[in-house]
Amino acid sequence: MEIKKICILGAGTLGSRVALQAAISGFEVKVYDITQKALDFSLNTMQKILHLLVKSGQLNKEDLASILARIEFTLDPKVAVADADFINESVTEEPEIKKKVWKQFGELAPEKTWFTTNTSYLLPSMFAEESGRPAKFCAFHFHDVFYSRVVDIMPHPGTDPSMIPMLEDLGRKLNQVPVLVKKENPGYIFNTMLMALIGAAGKLLTKEVGSIEDIDRSWMVNFHMPMGPFGILDSIGLDTAWHVTHNLPDAASKAFAAHLKTYLDQGKLGEKTGEGFYSYPNPAYKNPDFIK
Template sequence: MKLTDIKTILVAGAGTMGQQTAILAAISGYRVVMYDISDEILAKGVEGIRKNGDRMVRVGVCTSDACSLALEQITTTSDIKAAAVDADLVMESIPEDPELKGKFFGAINDHCKPETIFTTNTSSLVPSMFADRSGRPDKLCALHFHDVTLSKIVDVMPHPGTSSQTMDLVKAFAESMGQIPIVLARENNGYVFNNMLMSFIGSALSLAAKGVTSIQEIDRSWMGVMHTSVGPFGIMDSIGLDTCWKVTSYWANKRNDTQAKANAAFLKGYLDKNMYGIKTGQGFYTYPDPIFSRPDFMTM
């Protein structure tokens, strides 16, 4: 299999990341089949794809005309056999459960061509957890996206059984969609950026949860030394406090880390008040026009 042989992409999972990767692949000239378990979910997925298409036009990834053409390249199905049969490459963004992912890859393996490449967009798992169940571990690796309208950085990560041909091909595929692949030499939970982000955010949360100083002072401190327009709490508001809580509590429990558990509880306090960040208009800051964006924030 060469890059030029890749024509049809199976996007599995019609949620946030499935919607983003579907429109990105379609804009890049690929035929896209989006699969999920029900037509209701798929209908919502298509709606989300349109919204993501609009966002990509707004940020200048493509023109409005190119986006309309791309949308025509996307079909949907809840029939797993129909989804698999023409796929040259699979981008999987189904729920974060190794059992579910193993079952999914095992099921499509029976219907896909032998040369079809499998990729997973998992954030919190690693491909070796379900590589054997895919039936083609050498053709499976991670292709992990951050928000495609905010960044072009993607992680390309093998598990111990991934072939170098698969890695090369997936890297070339990412580049063909205008992405910047960060190639990992070996499997590492949390990839590259997410590891750094979580350490950084964990440290900021610890300072606040321990009552060392206020959220505003912590952001001010980072922004003032690093000369950035946003600090860790502003970043968490953009990620979503639910996502931050999910990742923080997952690792806190896995590592039985007392401070991380306190940090998760600190975040939970906001969720209990329906403060999820930018998406609900209120998180650590109030949106639009959060105070950290005001010119006098550093000295107020």
């Protein structure tokens, strides 16, 4: 079955980006959320991205109207899912909320609809049953859609294997590089590696082996990268990092979580609050002298 109509549940940062890319790729898109404020935020997010895509020459200005015309925002679950071929869900990362949403939309969706979750840290098996059609349920996880163009395909043990080539094909149509996560794994593939890197950086800091700057410098200069692990943490958000870290069982993670907490207690959550390991909008690591 060819997918033409896509329904996005949850109009946050990531959901909005997936919806926008789907419209750019020519799909008809419905974006659902529970408040008008969320939908307004979503349209605003899309317009900002479209502006940047035109500015960088990736889109023509003339195409913007037809792209936006393919997107419908709605507060009505029935409208959102009517005739949808495909759902990608990006609601709050709480198993109970996701269960409720999937129960609701599993009942409302037409029989043809494929179900996917864009969860970042949970596993599809935690709420596949609630959808009422676990065989048509899989994780389909985007990173940021436009800069990091990876889409993870992660089946749960009950997923129909025929979903995988279908999702690979859809991922490519959405201008992403599909990656198959063969078994359920929290954090998929990339986040597992990123967390290992950040954990090592955190340990070097809390054990006072190196300074924030020298740890970042080592990574940036060796790999010719624009930021190091602490710059990355500032962009992820120290609250998110603390959330992931403080439940890990090992002593090094606990020590780093405690260190992150001292920033949280001062309201320093990273780039979004203007202050984290570095100060924004002009963090030290962006100064060319930083790696001289």
